[in-house]
């Protein structure tokens with residue numbers, strides 16, 4: 001008899017997957033490092049906090065309530081294990097740590113749904129490690145989970161829908177948003193409009209945030225390039241200028257300075273793919289998201305039998321798609337166990353996912369990646385803060401040692417070898433490598449996933465050492 005299916009991640013994707021499996025009579029194990037279910041978008045504050053759902057989730061309050069209540073009603077039908085970090089994964093076995101007690105354990109699995117979500121895509125700028133500088137996601141977590149702002153006079157920079165959402169949430173919560181600096185342009189938005197019209201409600205929300213910010217006097221600057229954060233013990237100002245990061249011919253404007261005591265920045269999101277990597281899933285380059293992503297079929301089946309991928313952890317599609325993909329992956333798992341499932345529902349789920357996929361393509365066009373970021377990043381820019389590696393050192397390894405692939409660059413410079421295991425610096429390092437070696441980004445590969453995927457205490461790590469390390473994929477450095 002098969003073991004209960006295991007789901008990693010209790011965000012919208014994992015919660016809907018769990019609900020679907022329970023509806024078919026299974027009792028899945030649901031693991032999440034967070035203390036409460038909800039994932040990033042529907043993150044719940046600690047139980048004693050009293051901010052209302054409408055304050056926490058805005059337009060998404062109804063969705064949040066529905067998901068939280070559904071989940072609460074399922075509790076007897078799930079083996080839900082909050083505060084449980086999956087820090088290593090291999091065929092048939094997961095290594096776990098209870099984040100409260102630091103107790104280590106292992107869990108065997110026959111089939112597994114990986115729904116690990118995303119983090120900020122970080123493109124650093126000079127001074128980004130100054131105290132008071134956060135990622136946009138970090139700024140939002142502070143608001144949602146700790147009920148506090150990152151500062152009183154906050155400047156927000158980067159690109160992507162989260163930039164405007166966080167600006168709106170901060171302004172609504174009473175913080176003074178000094179400016180929103182968007183690296184894209186209104187022209188990008190207009191060009192992307194036709195592709196985004198298939199999700200009018202989502203589009204309307206984005207337009208509402210922008211209109212609300214302007215109406216409330218928040219300065220919104222497009223084609224804005226952050227030059228540096230200034231300050232010592234704490235950030236004091238953000239210096240920027242108008243510059244087109246996708247057109248080298250356009251001449252930049254003069255430097256401008258925004259006084260602030262906190263900065264939030266980020267350029268959209270990057271999927272958390274390390275566990276899929278450790279499980280041996282095959283990856284491919286996605287030119288739209290500029291990322292190596294684990295391959296999956298429309299149902300969420302990965303290249304490894306018994307491993308299913310759902311939600312933003314397999315490619316950024318947003319919260320609505322995460323719910324649909326979680327349900328679809330669960331149905332695939334049930335089908336692969338030989339159970340009869342609702343085929344009409346499968347058809348509906350896949351059709352809705354395709355529609356959202358077309359919208360996401362438009363969104364990537366609306367908030368384009370700043371392509372000149374890598375070639376214009378100064379040599380002194382700190383890229384890997386764990387190991388203290390600058391852009392110039394990365395370029396030196398390309399120039400002097402012929403590094404042309406990310407794991408080679410890591411071996412030569414230690415980039416991505418520290419606590420974050422490349423989760424923060426991997427995107428920037430890949431972009432700098434591709435620009436310096438003058439090869440397409442698709443050719444530089446990806447930083448191979450390594451356990452532990454997130455920091456764990458060294459004592460616990462030692463007790464887990466007998467498990468085999470994952471084998472290198474063919475063609476990759478050992």
Ligand SMILES: Cc1cc2nc3c(=O)[nH]c(=O)nc-3n(C[C@H](O)[C@H](O)[C@H](O)COP(=O)(O)OP(=O)(O)OC[C@H]3O[C@@H](n4cnc5c(N)ncnc54)[C@H](O)[C@@H]3O)c2cc1C
Nearest residue numbers: 009011012013032033039040086117137311312318319322
């Ligand atoms: C910081 C942040 C804030 C965001 N805020 C918004 C927002 O306000 N509005 C919006 O529309 N979109 C937001 N997004 C995008 C949003 O996260 C998604 O579209 C949606 O939440 C994706 O759902 P998911 O289930 O795929 O992943 P998530 O919601 O991210 O859930 C993944 C879950 O997996 C758990 N997990 C990850 N790795 C491990 C591990 N190794 N072991 C155990 N558990 C693990 C996490 O704790 C998390 O609960 C945000 C993204 C980020 C990164």
